[in-house]
Amino acid sequence: MRHALALAALVLAQAAPAQQLRRLALIAGNDEGGRDTKPLVYATADAKKIHEILVQLGGVQADDARLLLNARPQELLGALSQLEARSAEARRRGERTALLVYFSGHAKDGALRMGDGSLPLDALRARLAAAPADIRLGIFDACRSGAAVRTKGVRRAPAFDVQSDARADAQGMVILTSSASDEDSQESDSIAGSYFTHHLVSGLRGDADRSGDGRVSLSEAYAYAYDRTVADTAESAAGAQHPTFSYDLAGNGDLVLTEVSSRREGLRFPAEAPQGVYYLVDGRGRVVAEVFKEAGAERRIVLSPGKYRVKRRLDDRLRVGDVEVQGGAVSTVEESRLRDAPFSDDPVKGGSRTSWSVGLAAAYQGFFGYQDYFPPSTSLGLELQLHHYFRSDWMLDFDATLGGGKGQVPLSTISGTAAYKFTQLSVGSSIITQWPMGDVVPFAGVRLSFMVLGRQFDPAVYAKEYQAMFTWSPGALVGVKWHFAGGWHAVARLRLQYLNYNIDENRHFGFGELGGMVGYAF
Amino acid sequence: MRSSVLASFAALLALASGCGGDWSNADVEFSAALPRRSDVTVSMPLQSGLTASGLRESGVTAWAVGDPSKAAADARSAAQGLDLTAGFFISILEGATSIPPTTRTPELRIWGPFPNQDSPGWELQLLMTRKPVVINAGGPDPIEGFYWKIEYKQQSAQDWRAAPLVEGFYQPGEIRHGLGAVQLYAAELRASGMPSAKGLSDLGTLARLFLVYDNRTDRPHTITVQATDDASQVVTIVYQELATLSGLLVFDLRANDPQATHVQAASRWTPEYRGRSDMAVLEGTATGAHAVECWDAQQNVSYVFNPWDGIFGGDEQRDCAFGPP
Numbered sequence: 001m002r003h004a005l006a007l008a009a010l011v012l013a014q015a016a017p018a019q020q021l022r023r024l025a026l027i028a029g030n031d032e033g034g035r036d037t038k039p040l041v042y043a044t045a046d047a048k049k050i051h052e053i054l055v056q057l058g059g060v061q062a063d064d065a066r067l068l069l070n071a072r073p074q075e076l077l078g079a080l081s082q083l084e085a086r087s088a089e090a091r092r093r094g095e096r097t098a099l100l101v102y103f104s105g106h107a108k109d110g111a112l113r114m115g116d117g118s119l120p121l122d123a124l125r126a127r128l129a130a131a132p133a134d135i136r137l138g139i140f141d142a143c144r145s146g147a148a149v150r151t152k153g154v155r156r157a158p159a160f161d162v163q164s165d166a167r168a169d170a171q172g173m174v175i176l177t178s179s180a181s182d183e184d185s186q187e188s189d190s191i192a193g194s195y196f197t198h199h200l201v202s203g204l205r206g207d208a209d210r211s212g213d214g215r216v217s218l219s220e221a222y223a224y225a226y227d228r229t230v231a232d233t234a235e236s237a238a239g240a241q242h243p244t245f246s247y248d249l250a251g252n253g254d255l256v257l258t259e260v261s262s263r264r265e266g267l268r269f270p271a272e273a274p275q276g277v278y279y280l281v282d283g284r285g286r287v288v289a290e291v292f293k294e295a296g297a298e299r300r301i302v303l304s305p306g307k308y309r310v311k312r313r314l315d316d317r318l319r320v321g322d323v324e325v326q327g328g329a330v331s332t333v334e335e336s337r338l339r340d341a342p343f344s345d346d347p348v349k350g351g352s353r354t355s356w357s358v359g360l361a362a363a364y365q366g367f368f369g370y371q372d373y374f375p376p377s378t379s380l381g382l383e384l385q386l387h388h389y390f391r392s393d394w395m396l397d398f399d400a401t402l403g404g405g406k407g408q409v410p411l412s413t414i415s416g417t418a419a420y421k422f423t424q425l426s427v428g429s430s431i432i433t434q435w436p437m438g439d440v441v442p443f444a445g446v447r448l449s450f451m452v453l454g455r456q457f458d459p460a461v462y463a464k465e466y467q468a469m470f471t472w473s474p475g476a477l478v479g480v481k482w483h484f485a486g487g488w489h490a491v492a493r494l495r496l497q498y499l500n501y502n503i504d505e506n507r508h509f510g511f512g513e514l515g516g517m518v519g520y521a522f
Numbered sequence: 523m524r525s526s527v528l529a530s531f532a533a534l535l536a537l538a539s540g541c542g543g544d545w546s547n548a549d550v551e552f553s554a555a556l557p558r559r560s561d562v563t564v565s566m567p568l569q570s571g572l573t574a575s576g577l578r579e580s581g582v583t584a585w586a587v588g589d590p591s592k593a594a595a596d597a598r599s600a601a602q603g604l605d606l607t608a609g610f611f612i613s614i615l616e617g618a619t620s621i622p623p624t625t626r627t628p629e630l631r632i633w634g635p636f637p638n639q640d641s642p643g644w645e646l647q648l649l650m651t652r653k654p655v656v657i658n659a660g661g662p663d664p665i666e667g668f669y670w671k672i673e674y675k676q677q678s679a680q681d682w683r684a685a686p687l688v689e690g691f692y693q694p695g696e697i698r699h700g701l702g703a704v705q706l707y708a709a710e711l712r713a714s715g716m717p718s719a720k721g722l723s724d725l726g727t728l729a730r731l732f733l734v735y736d737n738r739t740d741r742p743h744t745i746t747v748q749a750t751d752d753a754s755q756v757v758t759i760v761y762q763e764l765a766t767l768s769g770l771l772v773f774d775l776r777a778n779d780p781q782a783t784h785v786q787a788a789s790r791w792t793p794e795y796r797g798r799s800d801m802a803v804l805e806g807t808a809t810g811a812h813a814v815e816c817w818d819a820q821q822n823v824s825y826v827f828n829p830w831d832g833i834f835g836g837d838e839q840r841d842c843a844f845g846p847p
Contacts, residue, residue, distance in 0.1 A: 373547060409550045413652065413668075414694045418550045453545060461697050462553050464620045469543035504546045504626060 022090045023060045024083045024133070025100040027051045028068040028076050033106025033113035041391050042187050044069045046104040046141060046197040049288075053204050054100070057258035057302055073112075073119040076103075080127065088132040098255065099133035104197060107142035125175065134171045135255060137218070141178040141197045174255070175246040176222055178229070183241050186233055191279075191287045196243055199228035202290040206260040206301035214261025217254045228292070260302045264328045267291075267308070269299040273335055274312070281309040283437045300330065310338065317341065356522050359383040359491065363515025365403060365424075372410055373501065374453070374509065375422050379403025383517060390431070395443070397430040407455065418462055420455040430477060441481040447495060449473045473497045491517040544622035552631055552650055553619045555668065555694040557702065559612045562735045562745060564605040564761050564769060587826060587835035591817035593799035597789035601771055604759050608733055608745050611688065611704040614672065618648045629653050638674065641717040646674050646687070655691065667693035667701070674716060685710040699737050706731040709752065727751040753778065767793035782806040788847050794819045796843035816842035 029047025031040045051067040054060040064086065066079040080101065087097040101124075106113035111120045121140075128136045178196035191198045200221060202208075208216045208224030226243045233241040260266070269278065275295040282288045283306060293299050305327040312319040321338035325331050361381040367374045381401030389396050402425050409418040428449030434441050453469045479493030495513040500506070618633045624647075625632035634647030650670040671689035673682040685707045692702035709729040734746040743763040750756050758774040773787040784805035791797035796819050802812040816825040816836070825836030 373545075409547045411551050411554055411697070413551060414554050414697055414700075416554075416697045418554055418697065453543075455545070457550065460558065462550050463556070463558070463616050464544075464549070464553065464622075467543070467545050467549070469545035471542070501545070503543065504548050505628065 020095065021059070021135075022064070022087070022095045022097045023054075023058060023100065024064040024087055024097060025051070025054050025058070025060045025102070026066045026068070026076070026079055026083055027054070027102045028071055028104070028114075030070050030103075030105035030112075030114045032070060032115045033108065034116045034118070037106045037108065037113060039391070040105065040187060042193045043104040043106075043141075045286075046193050047102065049193065049197065049201045050102050050104075050139075053201055053258065056304065057204060057260060057263060058100075059259065060100075070115060073114050073117040076114065076119065077127075080131075084131050084133075091132060091134070096135075097133040098135035098137065099128070099131050100137040100139070101128060102139045102141070104141040104194065107140065112140070112142060128175075129173055136173040137255070138173070138175040139177075139200075140175070141194050141200075143179060143184045172248045173246075174218060174248065176225075177244045179241045180244055183239070186241055188232070191290070193287070195229045195232050195241060196225055198287065198290065199232075200225040201288075202228075202301070204258045205289045205303065206258075206266065207289065207291045207299060209260060209300075214259065215256045216258045216260060217256050219254055221257050228290075258302075260300070263302045264330065265305055265325050266300060266302040266330050267310075267323065267325060268330050268332045269293050270332055270334075271296050271298045273333060276312050276314075278333070279311040279313075281311060283307055286436075312338070354389050355387045357385045357387065357487070357489075357519050358522075359385065359517040359519030361399065361401070361491075361515055361517035363401070363403070363493075363495075363513045365511060365513040367499075367509055367511040373507075374499075374511065375405045375407030377403045377405035377422055377424055379424065379513075379515075383519070385519070387521070393434045393436060395430075395432040395434060395445070397428075397432055397445070397447075399426075399428045399430070399449075401426045401428075418457055420457045420462075423454045423456075424451060426451040426473075428473075432477070434481070439483040441483070442479070443481060444478045445476070447475045447477055447497070449475070449497065451499070469501075469503065471499060471501075473499045487521040489519050489521065491519065493517065546622075546626065548626070548628070548652075549619075549623065549631070552652070554697045555692055555700065556615050556619065556698065557612060557692075557700065557735060557737050558698050559609055559616055561698060561737045562608050562612050562743075564601040564608075564745065564771075586833065587823050587841075589823050591797075591815060591821050591823045593789065593815040593823075594791075594795070594797055594817040594821040597771055597791065597797060597799060600759060600773060600789075601761065601769070604745055604747055604761055604771070607731070607747055608735055611690070611706075611733060612735075614648075614688070615670070615690075619650075637677070638716070643677055644674060644716045645677050646672055647682075648672050667691040674714070676716075683710070683714060687711060695738050699739050701736045701738060702734070704733040704735075706733075727753070729754075764790065765793065776805075780806060781808050782811075790844045790847075792843050795821065796824075798842050798844040800847050814838065814842075814846075816844075 027047050027050050029044035031043045033040070047067060047069060051065060055062050055065055064083070066083060068076055068079060071079075083099060087099055090097050103112055107121065108118075110122065111118040112124065125138065128138050178194065187194045188198070193201075203221045203224035204216050206216065208220045210220055210224075211217075222243070222245055229243055230240055233239070267280065269291060273293055275293050278291045278293055279287050280289040280291070280301075280303065288308070289301055289303065291299050291301055303325045305325050307322060307324045310319075310321050310323055310333055318341045319335075319338040320341040321333075323331050323333055323337075359382070361379075361383055363379050363381070364376065365379060366376040379401045380403070381399050383397055383399040385398070386396040388394065402423075404424065405422045407420055407422050409420065411417060426449045428447050430445045430447035432443050432445030434443040449472070451469075451471055451473050453471075455467050457465050457467075459465045475495055475497030477493055477495040479491055481489050481491045483489045493513075493515050495515070497511050497513065499509040499511060501509055621633065623631040623633050629652045631650045632647060633650075635645040636647065638644040638646050648670065650668070652668050654666050655669045656664050656666050669689070669691055671686040674687045675682045688704060688706050690702060690704040693700050695701070706728075708731060728749055729752050730750045732748040732750075734744075736744045745761045746758065748756060748758045755778060756776045758772075760770075760772040760774070762770045762772075764770055768791060771789045773789070775785045777783060777785065782803040782805070784803070785801065786804055787799060787801040789797060789799040796817065798814065798816045800812065800814050803809050811830065813830060814825065814827040815823060816838070818824040818841075823835070824841035825838050826833050827838070828834070
C-alpha cells in the first residue's frame, strides 16, 4: 500500500504541478490542563518542534505561523481568526491556501484543555471546517483526541488512501489525532516528547520519505508516525496508542508537508550503515529526530546546522558518536566513528527518569558590606540531588554544609577588637532547573537554607565566650555543570542569599557563596 | 505530591525571615567593658595556717620580736575581706553578662526580672546602659563612664524601689580593663524588708558601701572600699598593687573615739609576704602617735615600735622589708 501511495504521489507531482500553496499554521502547546489533570512535561516543547519544522521545511513563512505556548482558548481562537483573515485575503488574490492547526496538550470530555480553560473539539472542528482555506489540516496530539474525528469516519489505520484526481488541486479537510477517542496520548522521557509528535517530526525531517522524492507527504508522515507510535507504545503500561485520521480531501488528495530536498544540510545514513534506530541528539540533550535505518537502504534527514550526537541503542550498550552538520552540506554518519558507550553515558539528558546523585562541595562565603557581623568563611558540604522529579531537567537538591573562619568585633567604646572563631552549619534545599547543552549544563534555581552560626571568643574578652544564631535564609543560585566522565560531574556555582538579622536591631544582610562540587550520578 | 512539595517550598521561602539566638556585637561590647573577677583582686601570696583575727581599730599590736605578727594577720585579713567584697560585685556582673540579655535596645541591656531565689516573693533585674554619665569616684577628677544598676522589688509591686540594690559605673578603656565604681545601698536594703541576699547576709550596721576599682593596664591596680555605718563612721581601705604578689593596704578609720577620731594604718608586703605596718593617729587627742611592726617571711615579728604599750625590739633598718612610708 505504501509503495502504491508513494508511486501515486510521485506520478501526480510530476503530471500536474500544483499551484503555489500559501501555508498558514497555528501551533499551540499547553502543559497545563487544569483541574483533574497532571501537568504534561513536553507539550510546549512539542509545539516548538512542530513550529520549527514547519517554518524550516514546511513552506510556512515565519509571518504566517503563530506559536502559542500555554495560551488560553480565547487566544487560540483569536490567532485562528487572524490566520483565517490572511487566508481569505490570499484567496481573494487568487492564491491557494492551506491552514494547519496543531495542538499538543490535554483533552478531556471532548474538549481541549488549555490551562483552566477548555475548547470543545466539535466547535474547533466546525470552525476549521468553515475556515476560508483550500486545505484545512488539524493535528491534535492529546489524550482521547480521537474524539475530534469520531463523528465523521474516524479510522485508525497505518495509512489512508489518497484520492488521485490529478486534474484538480486538493481541497478539503484532514484531521490527524495522536490517539483514539478512548486512549491516552503518552509522553516519553527517553525522547523528551510525546511519541506521536516525536515520530511526526522525525518523519517530516525526511525519515518518512519512503518514496524517496525528497518530499514528505501527509500520507507518508501519518503512516510513519502511526507505525512508530504504535510500536513504541505497544509495550507501555498505558497500552498501545493508535493515531487516527479523518480525511476529506478532493482533487489531488495528497498534501506535501515538508520539502526535505529544499534544504541541503542534513545527515545521511549510508546504505552500508548498520540497521537500527538512530537518535539524533542536539547540543541541549534533546532528541531532535529518530531515524529507522533499514539494512541496505540509505536514509537522509534534514537538520539545522549544528553539532549532534548520534546514538544507536544495542542490547548491551550504546553506539555513540558526534557529527556536525554544516550549512549547505550533508554530513555522513560513519559507523567507524561511533564508539561503544555504557547506558550511563546516554547523551539524552533532557528526559531522564528520576535519579539521584551525590556530591562533595567546597565554597567561599562572604557577606556584602557587613563583615563586622559575619566574617568571610570557607566550607565543605555534602549534597544529595534528585533529578527529574518535578519535571524533566529540574532538580531537587539537599545540602548540608559546615564552614568556618575568623572574625573580629570592632569595639566603639573600648580600644581594641574582639577576635573570634566563626563556625557555620547550614542545611538547605534547592529547586533547580537545568538547560542541558551536551556535557555542559547551565542551571539556575532557588534555595532555602537553615543556618546555625556560632562564634567563640576568648573569655578574657567576652565573659560568655560563645554566641549563636539560627535563621532561615532564602536565596538564588546559578552555575554550570560539566559531565567529565561516566557519571562524574563537576559544578561551579554562585549562590546569593538573604539573611534577616534582628537581635541587636533589624538589619538585612546579603551574602554570596562561590563554590564548586564534584558529584556522581547514579 | 510534587505540587505540594513545591508549594511547601514556596511557603517556606515566603516565611524565611527573622532569626534567633544571641549574636550581638553590642553584647560583646558591653561585656568587654567590664573587668574580669580575676583582674580585680588583691595581689597577695597564698598562705595557709594563719587565721584572720580581724582588723582592730587600734591598728598594730605585737608583743615581742619573734612572736607571731598580729599586724601580718590583720593585713591579710583586711586584704582578703577587700578581695571578697570586690569579687562579690564583679561576680554579679560576670554572672549576669554570661547569659543573654532579656531586653536589648541600642544603648541598654536588661537582664531580668528574675525571682530572687534567696528571697522568695522578691525579684531583681540588672540594667546596663552605654549612655555616658559623669561621676565622682573619689579621685581628683570626675570620670565619664557608663551606668548599671541592680533593681529590686516585691513581685507584687508595680514599681522598682527608688534606691537600687547596687549601682555602678565603669569607664571603658581597654578590653576588660578600666575604672569602675560600685555602690551598695545597705541601709535601704535593710529598710525594704527583703531578706538579705546571699553574700549580703551580714551587713551589720553597714549603711553604704562604695567600691572603686582601677585595673587599667598603664598604672598600678587599685581597689578602694569605703564603708559607712549607721553612725556615719567611715572606714576606707585602699589597696594598691606594688608588684606581682606585693601590695599596699591603707586602712583609714574615722571614728567617734575622741582620742583618735582619725586613724590610719598602712601595710605593705613583699611577694614572700615579709611586711611592714605603720599606724598613726591623724586626728584626736593622741594626734601624732604612731607605731610600727615588721614581720618576716614566717609572719613572726621582726621589728616592733609600739610606744603605746611600751614594746620595742629589733632593728628597723635591718629587720624591715620596707622603710617608713
